[in-house]
Amino acid sequence: MWNKKLLTFLRYYTLLLIIAGIILKNENINSVMIIFIFIFIINNQLRFFSLEKNYQKIISFGIELIFITISYKWIGGYLIIYxxxxxxxxxxLFDRFMQSFFNIVIAFIGVYLSYNESLEFKFVTLGILGVIIAILYFIKDENDKKLQAQELYDKLRISEEKLVKANRDLEVYASSIEELTLLRERNRISREIHDSVGHxxxxxxxxxxxxxxxxxxxxxxTKELTRELKKFAQNSLKDIRSAVREIKPKEFEEFEGILIIEELINSFKKLTGMDVRLAFTKEKWPLNSDQAFVIYRIIQEFLANSLRHGKATSIQIFMAFTEYKLVVTLKDNGVGAKGLVEGMGLKSMRERVTEIxxxxxxxxxxxxxxxxxLELDKKEKLKIHSQGDNNGENKDHIS
Known part of the structure; x- marks a missing residue:
């Protein structure tokens, strides 16, 4: 936006210079000339303060150019100020097309009115006019760019608000879908229990x-019925176990450790409102119970310390599964520390990791x-599985 106070000052100052120039260069000012000057000033002020439609401003400006030509020839004054x-x-006041058109007309009037003047007068008048028009062009261009940037900023702000609202709506929708899915799953489990266990x-x-x-x-x-009952009970037990395995998919069993860690982080986010982001590599392998327990405890300790001591607002956790090892990186944006002395929390973390x-x-x-x-060797997982197999233990407890 143009500075209206500054423009008003420049306008009145220029009008004052025009009047001063007329007084200095014309000693025979009569009442008709004074009326003419007043009409000229009134037309100028109406265009700036009252006229709103573009065609009205164009007509008023055209009249002013005619007034300038007549006034300079008839009443006198300084051409450059006009x-x-x-x-x-x-x-x-005008857009780029009318701006350029009227600038050409003003330059033509300047050439016309200074035609009979000296070469020095023409050079000074037209030179100053050219510089001023160039400066005004530059100011108008910068002002237009600022307006465009402001419009773009307003559009982006509105778009951001819409995105935030859409994100909130999606979160509500996702929460509703999650609840509906949970209800459907419970209903399915109840049917499975009714059909297998109940029967x-x-x-x-x-x-x-x-x-x-x-x-x-x-x-x-009685013996025959007892044998049949035993056989039926064994078969029913197999069916119930099969139903339980269907309710609890193999993928859940394999990645139960990761799912528990995700649940821990989601609960922490809901309770504290802190921005915690958990990311994985595309390829993952299942954690054994020791690995899952250690990672769970370390993440739990890190989250608590970042909130309590680090005053952090954001935490990033990345689990990189490679062919041979798992690398877990935890980073917060808290206040940090200088010359940190390893306390019980860090010692506990270190001991848990080194133990496995x-x-x-x-x-x-x-x-x-x-x-x-922290880095955990994948071979350690394979070794623990092998020990479980050798001891004849059920591998279901290692997920």
Whole structure:
């Protein structure tokens, strides 16, 4: 936006110079000339303060150019001041096309009115006019760029607000979908339990009733019913185990350790409002129970310390699964520390990692946050699995 106070001052100052020039160069001013000058000033002020439509301003400016030509020829004054007043209006009030058109007209009027003047007068008048028009062009161009930048900023701000609203709506929608999915899953599980466990228990109750009726009367029949009941119970147990495996997918069992870590982070975010971001490499391999427990405890400790001691507002956690090892990096944007003395928390982290054959490192600087890095060997996982197989243990507890 143009500075209206400055423009108003320049306008009045230029009008004052025009009047002063007329008084200095014309000693025979009469009432008609004074009326003419007043009409000229009124037209100029109306265009700047009252006229709003573009065609009205164009008509008013055209009248002013005619007034300038007549006034300079008839009443006198300084030509350059007349032209400066017109140049200010043409470069302020109109768009690029009319601005250029009126600047050409003003230059033509300047050439026409100085035609009979000396070469020096022409050079000074037209030279100053050219410089002023060029400056006004530059100011108008910069002002237009500022307006465009402001419009773009306003559009971006509106777009950002819409995106934030859309993100909130998506979060609500996702939460609703999650709840609906959970209800559907519970309904499915209840059906599975009803169809498998309920049917098996009902059949067993019926069989026990038959056994009770034959007990003492027909030992052979009782034995046969007992054998059938045992066989049925074994088959039902297999069916129930199969149903449980379907309810709990193999992928969940394999990556249960990672899912528990994600649940920990989501709960921490909801409770504290802190920005915590967890990322993985595309390829992942399942953690054994020791690895999952150690990583869980270290992340838990790191989150608590970042909030309590580091005064952090953002935490980034990255789990990089390679062919041979897992590298977990935890970084916050907290206050950091200088000359940190390793306390119980860090010692506990280090001990947990080294106990399962891993490497633990940390780094911090004042006002540069806190960084923790741990490496776990994938072979350690394979070794633990092998031990479980050799001991004849059920591998379901290692996920």
């Amino acid at each position: 032209l400066i007043l017109s140049a200010i209006d043409s470069n302020i 098996a228990l009902s059949a067993i109750v019926i069989q026990l009733g038959a056994i009770e009726r034959t007990l003492g009367k027909s030992p052979e029949v 054959g891993g490497i633990f490192e940390y780094n911090t600087k004042l006002e540069q946050g806190f960084l923790v890095k």
